[in-house]
Amino acid sequence: MYDLAIIGAGINGCSVAYEMSNAKKSVILFDMEGVASGGSGAAGAFISPKFSKSGELKELIHDAFLYSMDFYDTHFSHLLTKTPLLHIAKDEEDGKILKHYKEHTSIQLKTPSDTLLDKLTPLAKKQESISMDAGVVDAQAMCRAMCAGTKFVKEKIQSLVYDDGMWIINDAYAAKEVVLATGAYEQLIKEPYMQLRGVWGHRIDVRTTTDNPSSIHQFVSISPSKDGVLAIGATHNVHYHPQTAAQAYDIDEGRAELLEKAGRTLDLQNIEVLRDYTGLRSGSFDYMPLLGPLVLSKETLACGNIRFKVKNPDYDAYTYYPNLYMINGNGGYGFVLAPYLAKILREYIVSGQKINERLSPARFFARWAKKL
Numbered sequence: 001m002y003d004l005a006i007i008g009a010g011i012n013g014c015s016v017a018y019e020m021s022n023a024k025k026s027v028i029l030f031d032m033e034g035v036a037s038g039g040s041g042a043a044g045a046f047i048s049p050k051f052s053k054s055g056e057l058k059e060l061i062h063d064a065f066l067y068s069m070d071f072y073d074t075h076f077s078h079l080l081t082k083t084p085l086l087h088i089a090k091d092e093e094d095g096k097i098l099k100h101y102k103e104h105t106s107i108q109l110k111t112p113s114d115t116l117l118d119k120l121t122p123l124a125k126k127q128e129s130i131s132m133d134a135g136v137v138d139a140q141a142m143c144r145a146m147c148a149g150t151k152f153v154k155e156k157i158q159s160l161v162y163d164d165g166m167w168i169i170n171d172a173y174a175a176k177e178v179v180l181a182t183g184a185y186e187q188l189i190k191e192p193y194m195q196l197r198g199v200w201g202h203r204i205d206v207r208t209t210t211d212n213p214s215s216i217h218q219f220v221s222i223s224p225s226k227d228g229v230l231a232i233g234a235t236h237n238v239h240y241h242p243q244t245a246a247q248a249y250d251i252d253e254g255r256a257e258l259l260e261k262a263g264r265t266l267d268l269q270n271i272e273v274l275r276d277y278t279g280l281r282s283g284s285f286d287y288m289p290l291l292g293p294l295v296l297s298k299e300t301l302a303c304g305n306i307r308f309k310v311k312n313p314d315y316d317a318y319t320y321y322p323n324l325y326m327i328n329g330n331g332g333y334g335f336v337l338a339p340y341l342a343k344i345l346r347e348y349i350v351s352g353q354k355i356n357e358r359l360s361p362a363r364f365f366a367r368w369a370k371k372l
């Protein structure tokens, strides 16, 4: 029997595997396709903060950005490219937000070099911009490195049954605790309050004679060039879903969109598209990630002494699946958030430290139950 089983080997599952293996737990990690085969394998994996005026998501990503840059640099520096980031506003409105961000952030800002600014299109040069130290990680290699010390099994998990104090997985494996890190794929535990949406994304690697020394974000993100190759990503397509679409995804259309958007920022010369990466990002309906135990809705509703139509619900009064947790809903910031969230989850599982209620999946149960 394992101390912990993790289902899903994207950056979330692999980050939890890393934390829990280091906490001396015996861990087994499952993925139906392989490590980094979902959204994580497609990611450009830019590590950057969220440039908005205010809000809890901005604050969370700020903390996660500082934590994760340090985490990757300390433990996996060979897979992290530390690079200056130039973030350019899309339009005047966006420029006002960026100006506000610059005036209030505690992050040390940089002045972009003239060589970099000279490469920008006249339209991009006109907009407000911000520059700071940030990074890009090698997405697939990072996932593989983080779970290198963990037993990995390539298998689709179809059944999870709690019996006699342990979870029985596919009738073949047993674990005391289970973490669901299944991204935007069909959820193993079906609860009516739990809804996640998958946003399809496409990114490309291109060879170009234009040298780019920095990460540049505007309509899309452009990575620094390495040996004449740079990454451009990613599209946000809310209409296409690989499991429900009637037609195959149009790769050429995606490439054209990426190149057109990149071209509004940087004049890229002699482009040859080398590789395409596509995948789903999983997002929650309030954009905050989901971290922690899952509410058993039927059992909780049957509990006669809980009032659901209240402003401040008492999450401690709910009934939860025993020893079962989820980590999901990172949206477009999976590589920024995962190491930070995995640390919080490890502190919860190992030491019982409370998880901030704004991350708790119970918030969706509370909203759902209030409407019943």
Ligand SMILES: Cc1cc2nc3c(=O)[nH]c(=O)nc-3n(C[C@H](O)[C@H](O)[C@H](O)COP(=O)(O)OP(=O)(O)OC[C@H]3O[C@@H](n4cnc5c(N)ncnc54)[C@H](O)[C@@H]3O)c2cc1C
Binding pocket: 007, 008, 009, 010, 011, 012, 013, 030, 031, 032, 033, 034, 035, 036, 037, 038, 039, 040, 041, 042, 043, 044, 045, 046, 047, 155, 156, 157, 158, 181, 182, 183, 184, 185, 186, 188, 200, 201, 202, 203, 233, 234, 235, 277, 278, 279, 280, 281, 282, 327, 328, 329, 330, 331, 332, 333, 334, 335, 336, 337
């Ligand atoms: C094109 C693109 C570009 C992106 N760029 C960035 C970026 O620059 N920076 C950034 O921080 N984030 C970026 N993201 C977002 C980031 O990739 C996601 O937030 C992250 O991958 C989510 O990781 P995850 O582990 O939750 O999900 P996933 O990586 O999707 O992993 C879930 C895994 O679970 C497995 N699985 C599901 N169900 C089962 C089952 N029943 N049994 C076994 N296995 C199962 C799947 O096979 C999959 O491998 C990007 C995403 C995309 C698509």
